[in-house]
Amino acid sequence: MPTVKIVFWEDDGFWIGYLQEFPDYWTQGDTLEDLESHLRALYKDLTSGELRGIRRVADIAVA
Numbered sequence: 001m002p003t004v005k006i007v008f009w010e011d012d013g014f015w016i017g018y019l020q021e022f023p024d025y026w027t028q029g030d031t032l033e034d035l036e037s038h039l040r041a042l043y044k045d046l047t048s049g050e051l052r053g054i055r056r057v058a059d060i061a062v063a
Contacts, residue, residue: 006039008032022046024055 008017015035018026019042027042029035046054 004043006036008035019043019046021056021058022054023057 005020006017007020007023008015010016015029015032016026017028017035017039018024019039022042025042025046027035027038029038045051046056
């Protein structure tokens, strides 16, 4: 199973996070497990090809 990096934190009893590759798209959950579930669904939406104008972060090689 492929993995992706996430950034997350707890704030006022909620877990907030985003996919490191897609830092403009945040989600939240009641628990860390709930947040992870939302992040998996968000990843599927963002990589489905059905949404336009998705901003993402990537690395490139430079000389």
